[in-house]
Amino acid sequence: MSAAAEQRLQQWEVPQSEIAKLKETGKPATDLTINSPVAGYITERNALPNMYAEPSTKLYTVADLSRVWVYAQIFQNDVGRVKPGDVAQITVDSYPGRIFSGQIEEILPQVDMATRTVRVRLAIANPGIKLKPGMFVNVDLKTNIGRQLVVPASAVFQSGTRQLVFLNQGNGSLKPKEITTGPRLGDDFIVLKGLQPHQSIVISANFLIDSESQLQSAAGSFAPPPPGAGANAPPANAPAAAQANIEFTTDPNPPKKGSNSFHVKLTGAGGAAISGADATVTFYMAAMPAMGMAAMNTTAKLTDKGNGLYEGSGSLGSGGTWQVTITVQKNGQVIATKQLRVNATGGM
Numbered sequence: 001m002s003a004a005a006e007q008r009l010q011q012w013e014v015p016q017s018e019i020a021k022l023k024e025t026g027k028p029a030t031d032l033t034i035n036s037p038v039a040g041y042i043t044e045r046n047a048l049p050n051m052y053a054e055p056s057t058k059l060y061t062v063a064d065l066s067r068v069w070v071y072a073q074i075f076q077n078d079v080g081r082v083k084p085g086d087v088a089q090i091t092v093d094s095y096p097g098r099i100f101s102g103q104i105e106e107i108l109p110q111v112d113m114a115t116r117t118v119r120v121r122l123a124i125a126n127p128g129i130k131l132k133p134g135m136f137v138n139v140d141l142k143t144n145i146g147r148q149l150v151v152p153a154s155a156v157f158q159s160g161t162r163q164l165v166f167l168n169q170g171n172g173s174l175k176p177k178e179i180t181t182g183p184r185l186g187d188d189f190i191v192l193k194g195l196q197p198h199q200s201i202v203i204s205a206n207f208l209i210d211s212e213s214q215l216q217s218a219a220g221s222f223a224p225p226p227p228g229a230g231a232n233a234p235p236a237n238a239p240a241a242a243q244a245n246i247e248f249t250t251d252p253n254p255p256k257k258g259s260n261s262f263h264v265k266l267t268g269a270g271g272a273a274i275s276g277a278d279a280t281v282t283f284y285m286a287a288m289p290a291m292g293m294a295a296m297n298t299t300a301k302l303t304d305k306g307n308g309l310y311e312g313s314g315s316l317g318s319g320g321t322w323q324v325t326i327t328v329q330k331n332g333q334v335i336a337t338k339q340l341r342v343n344a345t346g347g348m
Contacts, residue, residue, distance in 0.1 A: 013037070040064040043133065065133070068126045070102070072139040073117040078183065079107065081143050088122045089140040092131065100124050100131065104141070149195060150188040155203040156181060158287045158295050168200040177201075244274050244336040246326050248281070257319045257346025262300055264310040266328060266336070273308025277330040281312065283322045283342075293318070319346035 009019055015035050022029060044061035053059060070090060074082065082104060090100040102124035111118055124131065157164040167175040179194030244266050251261040262281045266274045279302040287295040300314035316322065321343050328336040
């Protein structure tokens with residue numbers, strides 16, 4: 001009977017010291033000392049005095065924090081660029097300058113529907129137990145993307161629906177070139193299509209490029225000046241002199257964020273009304289990266305109402321200052337253009 005009882009206590013993992021004490025005293029014990037099977041830190045304690053415990057009751061949780069898991073959230077567009085085994089570096093605001101190294105252990109097979117991110121589990125060595133459970137950390141993942149063509153982010157002109165760079169053709173001539181960009185790497189963009197290595201481009205101060213060329217390139221109608229064009233040479237697609245006068249108004253005046261009506265009155269040099277022309281109004285607002293806003297443009301083709309009056313409508317995506325270009329063509333020739341700035345009401 002004694003041997004059977006001792007075996008049962010051993011199966012319950014009662015310490016040998018407690019069994020020896022029972023043999024020595026022969027008296028029932030009301031308190032037992034249970035040794036933890038592992039070394040670590042108690043992260044959860046459910047054992048309370050006089051509490052009834054069942055076999056399924058979890059009394060303590062003990063964790064070895066010398067090596068921890070870190071869960072990073074990666075946007076679904078980037079998850080294809082990482083794989084298990086990739087090196088990761090962890091920094092924590094609590095320890096400036098301290099870097100913890102580890103690697104990706106597993107990419108979890110689920111996307112967060114709210115943030116469109118995928119959880120990636122990293123295994124990180126934790127000397128000195130500096131990383132505490134529940135901490136927020138910064139994760140820097142290193143991955144090899146091979147040899148790629150990149151351009152500075154400042155060289156890419158965001159036109160809303162397209163991405164452009166300006167090719168330097170020499171003699172002050174610039175040509176807009178549409179490109180397709182890949183992921184952003186720090187201050188650079190990977191160029192997937194549209195550029196060749198060693199082409200000369202404008203890499204800064206794009207906002208100083210002639211606003212008309214920016215506006216027309218965003219609207220898809222920019223034509224660069226011919227080589228050798230200078231101060232005395234007009235652009236190839238412009239008339240030698242304006243053949244008509246343009247009066248431009250909006251309803252409401254000033255325009256507002258949302259739907260607006262545009263009106264153009266077209267008269268000749270002698271004040272006679274000009275009908276039968278094609279009039280286009282383009283509103284353009286440059287990108288504001290600091291506010292997370294891409295460039296915006298709205299183009300409206302006006303309808304000839306007769307007696308030199310042209311009308312149309314369009315929607316402005318924001319209040320603020322817009323660059324407006326009115327272009328009038330007749331018989332395939334540009335007979336008048338006008339540029340101005342308009343302040344629209346309404347929030348951003």
